[in-house]
Amino acid sequence: MDRPICSYCGKDSVSIEVKDMVLSEPYGGTATVKIKDKVCTHCGFVENDDDNDLVIQEGLTALKRTSMVKMIEALxxxxYTTAAMERALELPARTLARWKNEQSISPSAAGVALMRIIRTFPWILAVADSQFDPEVARITLLQQIEHEFRNLD
Ligand SMILES: [Zn+2]
Known part of the structure; x- marks a missing residue:
């Protein structure tokens, strides 16, 4: 392979510096990926390696999968059983089970967003179970507020 060329000064005095980048995802924790900087020893110009975007994208995809599994396991x-959540949300049977168990499936951005909301406010499932009845929604919210206040003591 040809030596990389500095895109600023054109000299072939570019060295690769590998560094860690920490990625994080709500409810998924963190993961560290190795990214590369191309540093010109002649002029000092630093540029991203072309592979970095792919490395970061793959790291985030894996971390999203981890967060999905952790969110469903926590629920x-x-x-909250997986089947009961699917019923309350009117999701096709086994949608959540597949998000949780099948390594090859990457849930959509909307699926990830939905589960973050439910993981943060699990009682919203009771509201969903009532077909989003406004009265049930109001009472459930007030009960949650009361519950939270009681836990302050
Ligand atoms: Zn240079």
Whole structure:
């Protein structure tokens, strides 16, 4: 392979510096990927390696999968079964089970956003279960507020 050329000064005195980049995802924790800087030892110009975008994208995709599994497992451990959540949300049967268990599936951005909201406010499932009845929504919210205040003591 040819030595990389500095795109600023045109000299072939470019060295590759590998550094860690920490990625994070709500409810998914963090992951570290290795990215490369191309540094010109002649003029000091620093540029991104062309592969960095792909490395970051793959890291984020993996982390989103991890966060999806963690969100669903946390909801399961709170007593919300996967089947009950699918019913409440009117999702096709086994949608959440597949998001949780099938490594090859990458949930859509909308699916990830939905699960972040539910993981943050799990009681919204009771509202969904009532077909989003406004009265149920209001009462459930007030009950949650009361519950939160009681937990302050
Ligand atoms: Zn240069």
């Amino acid at each position: 399961n451990s709170m007593g």
